[in-house]
Amino acid sequence: MAKAFSVQRQRGFTAIAIGCFFALYLPIIVLVFYAFNAGESLSSFDGFSLRWFARAFENQQVIDASLRSLQIAAVAATVATIAATMAALATTRTEPYRGLTLKYAFINQPLMIPEIVTAVALLIFFARIKIWTGYSGLGYLIAAHTAFCIPFAYLPIRARLENMDLTLEKAAADLYATPWKAFRYVTLPLLWPGILAGFMLAFVISLDDVVITQFVKSAGQDTLPTYMLGQIRRTITPEMNAISTVFLLLSIGVVTVFFFVNRKRV
Amino acid sequence: MTQPAGPIDAEQSRDIRKRWLLSLPALLIILVAASGPLLIVLLYSFLTPGPYGDVAWRFSLEGWIGVVLEKDIFDDTLSLADAHVSIFLRSAGLSLMTTVLTLLVGFPTAYFIATRPERSRELWLFLITIPFWTNLLIRTFAILEIIRNEGLINTLLIDLGLIGRPMQMLFTDGAILVGMVYVYLPLMVLPLYASMEKLDFRLVEAGYDLYATPFRVLRRIIIPLVKPGIVAGSILVFIPALGAYVTPSILGGGKNLMLGNLIELQFGQGRNWPLGSALSITLMLIVMVALLFYVRNAGSQGARHG
C-alpha cells in the first residue's frame, strides 16, 4: 500500500521510536522473567516458581514499604504538580520582571545539588524539628519529596506554556469570562499534556528516590528503594523482581483505567 | 533581573503581584525542604571536621582549600587537587554524552508520540513511564543481565554463529552510557513531548510548499518551535546525571569515582563533612552559572514568539 505524503513524516523517526520502545522494555522482560526463578539468582534460571511472589507477600516489611512508597509518591507528585503549575503560570508569558530569573533559579535549585547533600542538610534540619515538635510521621518525607519533585514537574509544564500564546485567554476575557473560568475552560485544557507529563515525571522520580529518603526517614519508614539499598551489601534475591513485577502490573492497571475513562470522556 | 523600560503602570504591578502570589507555594516548599537546609551546608563548609564525622564548631577554611589544593601526604607539598579535577571532568563528560544521546533518541520518540492520533498519545506517554515504576537498582541489574558475558546478547550472537567468543560489554564505558541513557530517557522525552504536542503543522506544511526538504523543515521549523522542550529536557537530564553513581558503578564496574561518590565518601567513611559541603557548593555554583547562561541564551531565542 503506497503511503500518502504526510507533512508529519520525518525519515527514520518512527524506526528510532520503535527501537526505543523495544530497548525500554527488553530489560523489563528480563526482570519479570527472573521474578519467576525457582533459584535465588538474578542471572541463572533454575526453573519456574512463584516462591518469590509468595515470599514477598508474606514479608510484612516489603508490603509496608511498597504501600509507603506509593503513598509518598502520590501525595508528593500531586502537591508538586499543583505548585509547579502555579509557578509555571507565574513565570512564563510575561515581560521580564524583577526577580524572575532568581525565581527560576530558585525553583530549579533542588536539581542542582547532589542528593547526598540535600539529604544530610535535611537530616540535620528535620532532626531539630522532630525533637522540638515530637512529630516524626511521614510528613517530613513527603515535604522532602515534594520539594525535589517540583522542578521535574515545573520544567515540562513551563515548556508547554511557552508554546502557548495568550490569544485564547484574552478572547475569553473579552467575552467576560472570569479569570477562573478562563483558566478552567481555556488554559487548563491546553496545558493538560504538560501537567500530565510533569505529574508522571514527578511520580516516578519520587518512587525511585533513595538517598534523601534514607536520611530523612524515621523508625518504621522504609520505602521500597531504601529496603532494596539495605540489601546491596548482602544478597539481592528475585524477591525484588517479584515486587517490581507487581508494581508493573499496577502501573498497567492505572494506565488501563485512565485510558478507558478518557475514552468515555472524549 | 532586567527592568522593563519606562514607568510601570498599575495594571502591570498588579500582574506582578499576582505572579508572586502564584509562585508562592512552590517557593515556600523549596525554601523549607531544599534551599533553607542548604544554609547548614554552607555553614558546615567553614567548620572543622569532627573526629568521627559531623563537624566541630571551629572556623576553618580547610574544606574550601581542599576543593582545589591538595597537600601531598608524603612530602607535604601543595599541589592542584588533580584527583578532584579529573573526577569532575569524568562526571561532566558522562553527563554531557548522556544528554546528547538521550536527545538523539528521545527527540524522534517524542515526535513519534506527538504525531499519533490524539486519543492514543497519552497511552504512548504512559508506555514511556511504565518501566520506571520498577526500582532503579533492579532495572540496572536487568540491563546488566542483557550485556553480561553469558547474557542475552552474547548468547544470541554466539548461537547465531556471528561471534566465536563473548564480547566484553559489561564494565566498559559503553555499558555506562547505555545504562545512563536508559535511566534518563523519560526525563528527556516527557518535556519534549509537552512542547511538541501542540506543534502547528500548518507551519510545517508551509515549509514543504516552499520546497524545503524534510531535514530542512526539521532544522528550520520544528526544532526552533520545540526549543523550550529541548532546553527543559536537557536540564533535567544533565544535572541529575552529574551526580549519578549507582548506574555507572554497577555497569561500569566502579573502578573510578564519580562526583556523586566523591561527595558521598566525605560524608561517609572519609569523615570530612566540611570538604563534602564545600565540594557540593562548588558543584552547585558551577551548575547554576551554566544553567543561567544556557537558559538566557536559549530563552532569548525561544520564548519570544509567544
Place this chain on the structure above:
Amino acid sequence: MKCMTATMALTAALLASTGLARAEGELNIYNWGNYTSPEMIKKFEDEYKVKVTITDYDSNDTALAKVRQGGSGFDMVVPSQNYIPIWISEGLFLETNPSQMENFKNVAKEWVDPEFDRGRKYTVPWAMGTVGTVVNTDVYKGDINTWAIIFDTPDELKGKVNVVPEMNDVMDAAVLYNGGTKCTGDLTILKKVRDTLIKAKPDWVAMEYGTVEKMGSGDFSASSDWNGSAFRQRLKNPAIKYGYPKEGFVGWSDNLAVLKDAKNVENAKLFQNFMMDPENAGMNSGFHRYANGIAGSDEFMPADMKGAPEIDIPAEFAGNAVPSMTCPPEVQELYTKIWTELQK
C-alpha cells in the same frame, strides 16, 4: 483533577491512620538490610506481645549520622565493632549491662569481654565474620590464602579480579599485605600501600558488591569478600573457595545495643536477652548466614552451616585474625586520600 483530589484525600486518610497506630508494646530496631530473621522476630513478638518494626540502613556512617542527630525514634541499633567505641564515647548507647542478663551465660567465651565493649556493658553479639579472598579454584590452582590474589594477581586471574569497594577493608588488607599493623599511620608503609594499590588496579575488572552473582556466573574468578558471601557462593559452585590470607585478615562483628533516647527500653532489654538464647541466635544465623557468638546455637542452624570452613575459622588460620577497630581520625584522613587517588 478530580482524580488527583481523590488521591490526595485518600492518602491523607492513610497518613492519619499510620500516625495513630502507636499501640503499647512496641520495639523499633534499626539494622542492616536483610539481616534480621523474620521467623525469629515473629517468635519474639508472640512471646512478649510486642510489635517489632525493622528499619534498614546501608552503612555504619549513615546509621551513626542519623542517630546522632536525634529524633528518629529508634530503640536499638546493630553497629559494627569498629564503630562501637564511637557510639559509646558520644554517649549514644544506654548502659543496659547485658553481662548481668539471664542468658549471658550462653555467650561464647571469646566474646564475653571484647575490647570494644569491656565487660559487655552495652552490647550483645549479633553476627561476626571475616574479610578474606574468594577464588574459583577451577581457574586458579595456587595458594588462595594470601592477599597476593588481589595485590599481585596471578596471570590466570588477571582481568577477572573484583575488589569489594569498602574503603576500610581494602586499606586494611593492603596495609597487612605490606607488613603494617592495622590502622598504621606510618608513612613509609602507607607509601608502599599506595604503590601496591595503584600497581594492582589495572588487573582488576571491577570494584563492586555483587560478588555472589558474578562469581557464580563467571564474570569474576576471584574477589575480596566477606565470609558469609563466600559461603553462599560455595553452595552454588563447590569450586569457589574462601581464603584466609596469611598476611593477616580482619575479623569483625556487629553487636546489638539499646539507644539512650529509646522509648521502649524494657522491650529492648528483653530483646537483648532474647538474642543470647542459642535457639534464637541459631535461627537468626540461618537467615543472615554468619556465626553469632552464642555457644550451642549451632544446633539450631541449618545443616549446611555446621562445620562450614567459611563460618568457623579453621584452627590453622585462626592465629592470623586481626580484630577490626576504630582508626584515629588522622589515619582515616590519610586512608581517604589514598583511596581517592586510587579511584581518581
